[in-house]
Amino acid sequence: MNFSKNITYWYSNNKRDLPWRKTKNPYHIWLSEIILQQTQVNQGLPFYEAFVNHFPSVFHLAEANEAEVLKLWQGLGYYSRARNLHASAKYVANELQGVFPNNYKELLKLKGVGDYTASAIASFCFNESTAVVDGNVYRVLSRYFGIDTPINSSKGSKAFKALAQELIDGNNPSEYNQAIMEFGAIQCKPKNPDCLACVFQDTCVAFNENRVDALPVKIKSAKAKKKYFNFLVFISDDGKTILEQREGKGIWQNLYQFPLIETPSDISETVFQEHLSAHSLLKGQDYTWSLYNKDAIVHKLSHQHLYTRFWIINIKELNAQTIPINSIRDYAVPILIGNFIEEFSF
DNA sequence: AAAACGGGGTT
């Protein structure tokens, strides 16, 4: 029994029952793969159901507004995935008459579809023998073969892709690709893998050399930078507030937020008062304000730690583009804002 | 080659 046969057999006995495993429809597989990028199955599952229900076909998705797509994506993170998903849906619907590309090379042309996702769709839907290499595959291969090349180096990504491609079962690339990922997800886990009940115990290099905990090797990323966000939650006497759409580069592109004052460090109420006095929206206006959260809310992204304060500003009238507070839940917002909206009694 | 890009779960 070789590696591929063994792992495919393990899969047939241990795989989870997941909705995208009941279909070969490339639209559904594509949706699931984009949603699952850097996202655990349990987190992605409800979003997959929501997208399939809300957009039953690629044409429904293509005809939606980006705002609607972002709203449904709210809370899942990496919002470029949603923007690229929508752009690619338009491309498939309008340029390809709704017919998905049926091979790795053409799939790679879709925005948001890289090497992993193109390989996944090509193999799952069209039985093309292209190996997937995701975080699970890196872990399983580095341990089984005892490879300590950093998985996130360019040398490593090429080497592991080549190895995976050598190992793929050409007779059943779909099952094999899913098998090695599932094996990594539920048995050859990052921490406390179940080596004592592993079918590869005899031949796993890491297990036999006691190097399981040392593999895979990964180059450490830079520490997260701290940022200081002050959100201005305006409340007018006639029930309105202000939401602004984020634009340009950076986090949360095209999502909405309360007007933001970013400062180089955490600020006191005294310093905040100075910012407010200089604010264009409030020139010559009567208003009262209060700080919602005495301790900064720390919102942790992979590369930034956001120290956040919400400042409530009551004002008679707003001379700016406003929205009715009772429609605030229609807008796609970062979960940091969404949590505040749910928590705060307007 | 390195950094940017979210949010949630585990250890």
Add this chain to the structure above:
DNA sequence: AACCCAGTTTT
């Protein structure tokens, strides 16, 4: 606090 997740794109 560090690490990980069915990665991709930009710098």
